[in-house]
Amino acid sequence: MTSATLCRSTPLAFRPAESDMAKPVPRKLVCLETYWGDHRQRVFQRATVQPFFEGLATQLEPPLRIAHRFVESMEHLAAYTQRPDGIFWRDPESFDAPVYYLSFHGSPGTVHTALEKLGPEALCSAFADWGESYDNLVYFGACSVFAGRAGRRFAARFLKTSRCRAVLGYTTDIDWMESMLTDLLFLRRFYTDARPWRNLAAIHASVRKDFAPARRLGFTLYT
Secondary structure (H helix, E strand, O other): OOOOOOOOOOOOOOOOOOOHHOOOOOOEEEEEEEHHHHHHOOOOOOOOOOHHHHHHHHHOOOOOOEEEEEEHHHHHHHHOOOOOOOHHHHHOOOOOOOEEEEOOOOOOOOOOOOOOOHHHHHHHHHHHOOOOOOEEEEEEEOOOOOOHHHHHHHHHHHHHHHHHEEEOOOOOOOOOOHHHHHHHHHHHHHHHEEEEEEEHHHHHHHHHHOOOOHHHHHOOOEE
């Protein structure tokens, strides 16, 4: 499989009605991120994706609402994501967010915080049954999460366990700025599309077509 291929997992039991697919998605994005400076013991380093998303928010009408939190351990991640007691499931404002963006270092099937590595078991557990109640996707803004056979196995397992509509991410070690521009382009087109769930594959393909770094970085969609 090349990075240009759109892969489809085993069909899920849950599928929204056609009328549901036509509804605009809520203008909400949840971002969970690691403290980048802590990986190299540089406490004054303040790199974060948050300002990029705040810039995107101002370009949309109505504006995109952004919830941003730093997460450094499996316990911390589960406190937000675990059904039914995680914060995201108890907070009515965050419950229907269509995109959950994970900004971490990465390797095949794994994300790396400043404190821990969260592998397939941990990630699938944290997002188990995530898409059962409403349409959403998980976006892995991290290096090489979908690289090779291990990455493809993880994508299939994550979709089956989470029941999300899709996962997105990269098959290579990514450049910060090139991947950020790829992400912003996809997200802008996703949130401005009248039927983003129906057009998800087309939106992904358009980003790869229009922005060469997206192809080089192996920007990949699994549904």
